[in-house]
Amino acid sequence: MAVSSESGFEERADQLTDEELQNGTIVVDHFDEVQRSLLSRGLVLIVGPRGCGKTHMMRYAELDCRTKQTAPFAPYVSFNRYLRLEPLLGARSDAIQLFHGWVLGRILVAAQETLDHIDNSQANLLCEKVNIAASDLTTYLDHVERGIPPTETDEQTAEALTISGVSDALRAAAAVTKRKRIVILLDDAALTLTPEFLVEFFDIVRVLKASDISPKASVYPGTTEYGPRFHADHEGRSVPVWLSVNDNNYMQIMRDIARNRYPEANSIGEPEHQALMYAAFGVPRAYLTMLRQWKTSPKTTEQAKLNRIIQEHRDARVAEYRSLALKLPKLATVINVGEELLISMIEALRDANYDDPRSRQLLIAIPLSNFVPMTRRMVNLLVEAGLIREEPEISHGPDRKYIRLGPHVGALLAARAFSLGRGGGARRITEAMARPLAKHPVRRALNKLVPPETLMGLRLDLPPCQACGTERLSDEQRFCHSCGKKLLSDSVYSRCMKLPFADVPGLTSRMRQKIVEQGFNSIGDLMGVQDPGTELRKIWQVGELRSRDALAKIDLYIDEFLS
């Protein structure tokens, strides 16, 4: 969640200004390597959970390339609004074509922006190259993102946007700026909630790739399926951007981030500061948020403050993970059992750390053979949410492969996995984290971590047939086997639109009450009208500023929900 304090401090890279980005980015080996792979030739997937710095790295790469004549032409595009197109899937037979046009259109717009920064005499160059009017493109993107039925012009625009046309337009832009090759930075490309779009997206990425065009896409860990025609290992390589707490430079890198982005951090006591760095679990955004909480939280003992901040951080991460069930109700059971798994993994690690106080134990190894697709998906959801970090598999001989999982260190600290008893928390944490890593992970069978009957009960919570009420047989089923009627797939977007205003953070209680009094009970009621701003200004004492502020908050909430 984007929150900026009085000093204008901002944790989210997509909300930073260019200057803040350029001066506030640390350059050390780990991030250097990611930057190198972002600018290298070939397709690269940048893998990491939310907040680990993917957006930051990509935007930095784009800025860096603008000024360096020898660097590639590198537009930055974000696809974080993809779920706004989701309703098309259930309404239009050409939904995939409209999405296709949207992706290519977004790339064109971004490339034009980058071009304008380098050479502002080339307005509309890219649109001209694909023979569409810049205004038509803007209208098209606006229409599909806002769910307004596409007009005939829109359909023609979508049709005119072809991969080869866009590639040639990019080449023309690179030629004008005298750049030898092109890098396309595709951010928020983990379209995990709409597999139909994900498949199409990576198909576009695959075809865009050329000797002089290198697409780079940022994705979440845990996503392994990119569709039948895209094989991640074959098409390119994956580069993890998620920093490991076991990295030798971990403390140094985190410290550098704080120095650049939040210099006040110096005033925090060293043990507490270190504890926060570990609790952040390699996610700079989490670290910066906790630092800011440290400065703003009321005066109590350092110990109590530290415990509270770490616990709150853990709770927020778990809440974010649980919120996935709100977006995809069919995963509710899988998500609940996943949380059970996380808790028992933490308990197992706590026991191991108490048993052997000379080393630190952060990893659980579970035999690969224990997993079936459903349990694997459960683990992937935890990985995607950044609650578990998956380390490479290890093998103890044929058929004895283990997957290694490291639970969130913040959650381990909140559960006192390293320090028994009261007092001296921060110091004990730093001492424990300074111990050598345990030689072997804790080995556990999956059914020892989660009761076998719970594992047996793992299933997707699918809604019954809306016509006759018969339970569905599987997730892939498209028609009811009892009455033969079409089964409606449910939409994340429409669920978001049904949410009440009470869920939108930041709205004043008066504003909330007045919006409801105007007859808007859900977000969808308001966003569905021609001009929501006009409706809001009908409220007494709400003018231009207040309506814009309220709409921005609602918009941000929708974006958060749909990302």
Add this chain to the structure above:
Amino acid sequence: MISVDYNLITTTQAFPNITTQNMFSSVAADTSLSPVDTFLEDTDEINKLYLSYAINSTDDLPKGLGAMVLLGYTSAVESYFRSVVRRLVNLDDVAKRKAEPMTLSLGAALHHKAGMMPEAILEGYSFTSEQNIDEALKNVLDIKGTKPERVALALREYSRICEIRHCCVHRFGRLGSRNAIKLGLSDHSTILERPFAPTVTDLQEIADLLRTFVKTMNNFIFANIISRTVKRGGVMNDGYSWTWVWLWSRDRHKFKKYYDLFASTKDVTPSPIIREVYDSFLALNGPTVRSTK
């Protein structure tokens, strides 16, 4: 002594006495349903047929059932087109005029009810390829010109199913070379002469494709026909003897006829109610038209 007759290389028997007239239901089909609803009801039945094999969570269908299901589905698609065309010829002035010069078989003229006669002029059309549908739309309904991209896309998708249909009708489901060429030789050359053996999941996708195709065409034909009835720039469309008054109370009767022909009540998401459809028609075509771009 020769005990074998070379004329009887395979054994035969007497023909069973078949009375084809008894094989068709004596109860007439429900004509109050719109063509798209009939299509949905018919195909709901087909869905039940193959989905019963999914209950035991095995994806294996009995050999040949896949082809049967596909034939059933494409037959439902054809039936949809026949029904829409027939009812439009009865309802729409322009379509009626266009169809008038067409030849009708004497048998149909003698025995059909008047309302069913247009069905007989379609007996020469097959609706099993993009070209066939194009021709019927143009020659009988007078729908011409370039089609919107989404309709062109729907027709392209349908063409692929038609290729498989061709194999199922003529070659017991084995992939023929001409069909393989149409489907794309690069992906299909290695499976020439292989039988069509879809899984339950494949069949559901084909079913979804054909339903989306029919609904896309249904939307297209409705929008096309209804908007050509509008008087534009003060000029009455050739062939219509009436025009819209743009008052619900006066237009309702006429509008309902068109609406009923294309709307669905059987779909899981039924069509919007008639008044909403009329209001949107009025907003975009009525006298005080705002710029609709």
